[in-house]
């Protein structure tokens with residue numbers, strides 16, 4: 001009886017929770033202990049921080065404060081401006097800095113390094129492209145790319161323009177004030193849903209949108225799958241989205257068979273009917289995971305850039321005026337209601353230079369990850385096989401050697417040949433560079449063209465801070481006051 005009492009007391013919820021946390025932490029602890037056993041190696045300088053947690057909280061804190069570059073810069077100054085070691089998200093990690101670091105990582109894919117994403121990303125995006133390496137990644141990238149290359153995107157320009165026009169009519173027109181970040185999300189998410197899976201039913205989009213928010217919050221998090229954690233909520237949201245996609249696929253297969261759907265109408269149809277270069281069709285799981293990946297990778301990044309561009313234009317009326325002039329020139333000669341043509345996009349040079357300069361100063365993504373495939377030497381230090389490696393946009397984007405007066409906004413940096421190779425990397429680089437760069441360019445240009453033509457605006461909080469969570473976003477949503485233009 002006494003014994004029974006003790007066992008019952010021990011099995012209280014907090015005790016069970018502690019036990020579970022301990023069990024889940026064992027792999028991290030083992031990794032941490034192993035990592036510290038490198039006494040004879042000339043590892044890059046730096047600190048591995050606290051057991052298990054490493055320097056993750058400091059890294060995330062800097063992001064939440066809107067200054068992720070400080071985490072990197074302080075360590076570059078303290079240890080070595082080329083490379084330093086740290087420990088993030090349960091992994092010992094070596095941070096490669098500046099354009100030289102980017103060049104090394106981007107040029108050595110599948111030789112000394114290969115792409116790697118934190119456990120949270122891999123567990124959430126399962127069999128999608130981001131978890132593939134080598135030949136498998138090459139064929140999957142090629143397959144997805146044939147939907148996302150400029151030639152293919154030409155076919156979707158009219159749809160993008162239509163979605164942007166409707167969005168502005170529904171959510172901007174007639175309003176005095178707009179909260180930009182959540183509003184632009186509707187455009188980016190609607191567009192991704194429409195072009196990737198023809199999800200146009202407003203009720204379904206409305207249902208999926210908050211699930212995506214939960215999913216996104218957990219993408220870069222500690223992969224501890226316990227109720228109450230961000231990761232747990234993200235896993236549940238991903239499962240719910242997968243179930244919806246399963247139903248959509250089931251219906252699509254029938255529609256394709258009965259010719260009610262076209263094989264080129266969206267990414268989903270395309271993946272169902274197209275094999276990769278080795279003749280293999282993706283499995284249903286792979287199709288679902290890749291659509292989930294593109295929905296994830298494709299809408300928050302672009303909305304972050306659009307929101308930042310709106311802030312910069314609000315702060316710099318002379319830049320806004322120049323953008324407006326270019327866009328009105330494009331609209332001139334068009335009949336009312338005539339949609340944008342591919343040639344129009346090529347004429348939006350100044351607007352794209354402005355967006356590029358915004359991404360230099362305020363990159364939406366802080367960087368990404370690789371893994372060492374062999375022991376090798378970099379900057380005189382040993383990089384051990386299996387260690388995780390990272391690069392950051394901020395360490396080269398603000399380097400005065402490549403961008404004189406680096407904090408000053410100057411869109412002309414992107415004229416002509418543009419920045420020195422590897423110094424500017426908002427989309428990463430090398431064989432694993434962002435797959436959606438062209439899609440994003442189109443999405444941003446089409447949206448900004450439509451907004452600038454219709455409105456002038458003022459920032460209601462002029463110096464609102466932007467923070468990373470995990471993408472760059474305004475801390476208060478970016479409130480603006482609109483003045484419609486009579487054109």
Ligand code: HEM
Nearest residue numbers: 297298301302365368426427428429432433434435436440
């Ligand atoms: C302004 C918007 C965007 C930015 C700044 C951005 C940035 C990035 C970055 C930094 C990476 C990692 C690259 C590397 O490790 O070298 C990446 C990967 C990726 N992005 Fe984007 N992205 C954007 C929009 C998009 C869009 C619209 C899509 C899809 C339609 C997309 C799909 C992907 C995919 C699939 C990958 C993984 C590629 C691979 O592993 O091979 N991205 N992106």
